[in-house]
Structure formats: structure tokens, C-alpha cells
Amino acid sequence: MxxxxxxxxxxxxxxxxxxxxxxxxxxxxxxxxxxxDPNALLxxxxxxxxxxxxxxxxxxxxxxxxxxxxxAGIEVAAYEDTEQSFAELQQxxxxxxxxxxxxTAAQLEGTTIKEVVLRPGTPxxxxxxxxxYALKYGMPQFFFHITTTYNLLRxxxxxxxxxxxxxxx
Amino acid sequence: MxxxxxxxxxxxxxxxxxxxxxxxxxxxxxxxxxxxDPNALLxxxxxxxxxxxxxxxxxxxxxxxxxxxxxAGIEVAAYEDTEQSFAELQQxxxxxxxxxxxxTAAQLEGTTIKEVVLRPGTPxxxxxxxxxYALKYGMPQFFFHITTTYNLLRxxxxxxxxxxxxxxx
Numbered sequence: 001m002x003x004x005x006x007x008x009x010x011x012x013x014x015x016x017x018x019x020x021x022x023x024x025x026x027x028x029x030x031x032x033x034x035x036x037d038p039n040a041l042l043x044x045x046x047x048x049x050x051x052x053x054x055x056x057x058x059x060x061x062x063x064x065x066x067x068x069x070x071x072a073g074i075e076v077a078a079y080e081d082t083e084q085s086f087a088e089l090q091q092x093x094x095x096x097x098x099x100x101x102x103x104t105a106a107q108l109e110g111t112t113i114k115e116v117v118l119r120p121g122t123p124x125x126x127x128x129x130x131x132x133y134a135l136k137y138g139m140p141q142f143f144f145h146i147t148t149t150y151n152l153l154r155x156x157x158x159x160x161x162x163x164x165x166x167x168x169x
Numbered sequence: 170m171x172x173x174x175x176x177x178x179x180x181x182x183x184x185x186x187x188x189x190x191x192x193x194x195x196x197x198x199x200x201x202x203x204x205x206d207p208n209a210l211l212x213x214x215x216x217x218x219x220x221x222x223x224x225x226x227x228x229x230x231x232x233x234x235x236x237x238x239x240x241a242g243i244e245v246a247a248y249e250d251t252e253q254s255f256a257e258l259q260q261x262x263x264x265x266x267x268x269x270x271x272x273t274a275a276q277l278e279g280t281t282i283k284e285v286v287l288r289p290g291t292p293x294x295x296x297x298x299x300x301x302y303a304l305k306y307g308m309p310q311f312f313f314h315i316t317t318t319y320n321l322l323r324x325x326x327x328x329x330x331x332x333x334x335x336x337x338x
Contacts, residue, residue, distance in 0.1 A: 002171040002278070003300050012304050046215075046324040109171070128338070131172055135181050136338035143312035144334060150313075151320045155215040165313060169297070169305035 005071050005134055006108035012139070013064045013100055016146050019167025020060065021093045023150055023160050028086040030158045038086055044152050053152045055081075057089045060145035061096040067138040068103040071130055073113040174240050174303055175277035181308070182233045182269055185315050188336025189229065190262045192319055192329055197255035199327045207255060213321050222321045224250070226258045229314035230265040236307035237272040240299055242282040 031038045043052045051059070058081050069076040077099060083089050116133035118126045128137060150165045200207045212221045220228070227250050238245040246268060252258050285302035287295045297306060319334045 002173055003177065003304070004171055007300060008172065008177050008304055012309070015305055016309065046320055047326065050323060131176060132338060135172070135177055136184055137335070139308075140181070140185065140312065140335060140338075141331075143309065144316050144319075144331070147313050147316035148320055151215055151317060154219060155324075157216065162310075162313070166306070166309060169301060169309075 004109045006105040027153045056149045063142035173278045175274040196322045225314045225318040232311035
């Protein structure tokens with residue numbers, strides 16, 4: 001059974017970003033209901049030198065847009081990391097969803113890209129086949145930041161469950 | 170570019186389980202160095218009604234063995250959930266790695282399974298195509314439990330970083 005790099009990425013990224021959006025809505029509602037500063041959630045961390053929730057969402061979006069872009073061999077759209085509110089994070093997710101849904105199955109299946117270079121020109125430069133880049137690097141990184149966002153909200157008492165994390169599959 | 174359901178699952182599961190094993194070793198060493206009860210980590214939770222670390226590792230292994238087994242259409246090996254120590258969790262991971270590495274690329278590529286039924290015979294029964302089962306259900310669930318294990322250790326001060334989470338790719 002053959003699948004395409006499109007099937008392994010774009011629909012999965014879409015599912016998980018929609019779920020992330022819903023999970024963040026529940027986080028925002030929780031802050032409103034408890035009349036607490038939304039920043040208590042947005043700037044929360046699981047440990048002082050881990051990234052705060054806002055950065056987790058930004059980076060999740062970054063991997064979501066990088067994966068199909070790099071498979072297709074087109075420049076990855078740059079987003080400024082200026083989001084400070086739940087509403088702005090929702091906009092970033094919406095913008096990312098819009099972008100990744102411009103990719104067609106034919107476009108990713110027909111890619112001529114064979115290799116992706118991570119951190120080019122640095123001492124940590126690493127070359128990966130496009131499959132390894134997508135499956136062993138990009139998607140695991142994406143899932144890391146999606147799950148950590150969920151865990152941050154859960155740790156702070158937001159009433160969400162695995163069903164919310166998974167979204168519609 | 171076509172890939173196989175094998176490429177999208179077994180090598181990724183292997184990479185992440187090896188990384189999980191290393192992350193847990195660092196957790197065990199941390200408990201030893203600080204002379205704290207290993208159960209303080211093993212039974213830790215991010216919130217009272219989330220599952221403890223031991224269960225996160227058990228379930229990660231469960232998805233790791235279920236995904237290739239169900240793609241291949243063979244019965245999923247049952248593991249008893251009896252682990253109580255870091256050493257026993259390492260054994261479960263090793264056993265899971267051994268199992269999933271018995272699957273060959275040809276076996277998963279040549280599968281005749283078209284559909285996977287989740288929670289059969291229950292009101293929550295759900296039928297998925299085998300691709301959707303693997304990519305939109307099994308792998309996201311697996312990543313959830315791997316990441317949550319990492320986050321639990323990180324939250325408790327174990328000195329691990331994204332590099333440890335990612336393993337060798």
C-alpha cells in the first residue's frame with residue numbers, strides 16, 4: 001500500500017491545527033470564566049527554561065507551514081512572532097491552515113525535491129532525504145509543540161481531554 | 170513521491186521509542202543523584218486526573234505495537250500493565266521495539282487490510298481506512314504519550330532537551 005507525502009502531512013496537520021484551535025478556545029473561555037489574566041495561561045511554562053504557551057503555538061504553526069513547503073521546494077513563508085493574545089494565536093493558526101491548504105496532493109506527489117538541509121551553513125547543518133525530513137523530523141517536532149500546548153492548558157486546569165487533542169479523524 | 174505505510178510508521182516509532190528509552194534513563198539517573206524516590210517521577214502527573222508517567226509509557230508502547238500490527242492485520246500482542254519501575258519500563262520499550270522490528274516493509278506494503286475498526290461493538294465504534302487509522306489516529310496518539318512522558322520529566326526538573334526527545338533522525 002502506497003501513500004503520498006501529501007497524505008502523511010497536510011491532512012494530519014490540518015486535523016491537529018483545528019483541534020489546537022478548539023483547545024485554545026477552551027483555554028480562553030476558562031480564563032474568562034475564572035476572571036484570571038489570560039497571560040497566566042499564555043505565558044505559562046512547564047519548567048522555567050521551557051518555552052511559554054505562546055511560543056509553543058507559534059512553533060507548531062512554523063512546523064505546519066514548513067513541512068509541506070519544504071517538500072514542495074518553495075520558500076517557507078516567514079511569520080513574525082508577535083502574537084500576545086488568544087485571538088492573535090487563533091489568527092496565526094487560521095493563516096497557517098489557509099497556507100497549508102493551498103498545497104495540492106499532485107504538487108507534493110510530483111515534487112522533485114530529494115533532500116532538505118536543516119540549519120544550512122551552521123555547524124549543526126544536517127541533510128535529510130525529503131521523506132526523513134517530513135516523517136522523522138518535521139511531524140515529530142509538530143506533534144511535540146501541539147502536545148505541549150495541550151499539556152500546559154491541562155496542567156493549569158483547563159477541562160480538555162484526549163478527544164479535544166485528537167480533533168476529527 | 171510515494172512512500173509506504175511502513176516508512177511512515179515503523180522507522181518513526183523505532184526512532185521515538187529509542188529516544189524515550191534515553192529520556193527515561195536520564196529520569197532514573199536524576200532520581201538516583203537527588204536520592205529521591207523514583208516513584209516521585211514514575212507516579213507523577215501534570216494534573217490529578219491525567220495519567221501518571223508509568224501509564225504514559227505503557228500506552229505509548231501500546232500504540233507503537235498496535236499501529237504496524239493492525240496495518241498488517243495481525244492480532245495485537247497483549248501486554249499486562251504491571252510495570253512499576255524504570256527498569257520494567259525499559260523492558261517494555263525493548264519488548265515493543267523487538268516486536269515492531271519483526272514487521273518487514275514488504276509485509277506492510279502488501280497488506281490486504283483496508284479498514285480498521287476502533288472500539289468494535291461499543292457505542293463509540295468507529296471505522297477508519299487503514300491509512301487514516303495509522304496517520305490520523307495511531308501516530309498522533311503515540312506522539313501524545315511520548316511527548317507527555319517527556320513533559321512530565323521536564324516539569325520535574327530532569328535535564329533533557331528537544332534533542333533528547335527527537336533521538337536520531
